[in-house]
Amino acid sequence: MACDVCGDMEDGYVVLIEGARMNTCQECASLGRIISTPVRYSPAARVKTTKQELEMVENFGEEIQKGMKRTGLPVAVLAERINEKVSFLERVVNQKTLPGEHLARKLEHELGIKLLVPASSGEEKKPSGGGGKEMTLGDVLELQKKKKGDK
Ligand SMILES: [Zn+2]
Structure with a gap:
């Protein structure tokens, strides 16, 4: 597969040049009306990994x-x-x-x-002393008091 216009190995653009459908490189694509661009960079595929x-x-x-x-x-x-x-x-x-x-x-x-x-x-993980033990509201308040006392 090569550019129909200049023979460049890089193609991927489908353009309409004087009524003819051509596969062209990026440069030659500007000669006609672009029907489709290369699909190498698919934005949809990357969405998940960026977050x-x-x-x-x-x-x-x-x-x-x-x-x-x-x-x-x-x-x-x-x-x-x-x-x-x-x-x-x-x-x-x-x-x-x-x-x-x-x-x-x-x-x-x-x-x-x-x-x-x-x-x-x-960071968000609180130091849970005795694994599985549930903290009551009282415990939480106690913890907050202690934290304040430290500083
Ligand atoms: Zn070309």
Whole structure:
């Protein structure tokens, strides 16, 4: 495959030159009306890789519960707002189901919480002392007090 006009090995453009369909190189493409350009650079194929990977925070159920408490939204109302079934939302809150990114975004928006963090940074992960132990609101407040005391 080569340019129909100049014989250059680089082609990929399909142009209309004086009524004739020609395969041409980039330079010769300007001689006619371009019908199609090379498909080597497909923007659609790259979209996924350019975005940073995100991961769900470990205690997303707790975060959602905290958000609901703060906003005063009962599960039923929240479920309606984000267009999900109450039973499904309850499963998410109980961490039996991992919400998808789209759902997580909606929850973040409705509750003003942070559920998705960049996968590379481990900063968001809280030091969980005795693996599996659930933190109560009291524990959280205690932790915040300690943090303030350190500085
Ligand atoms: Zn050419």
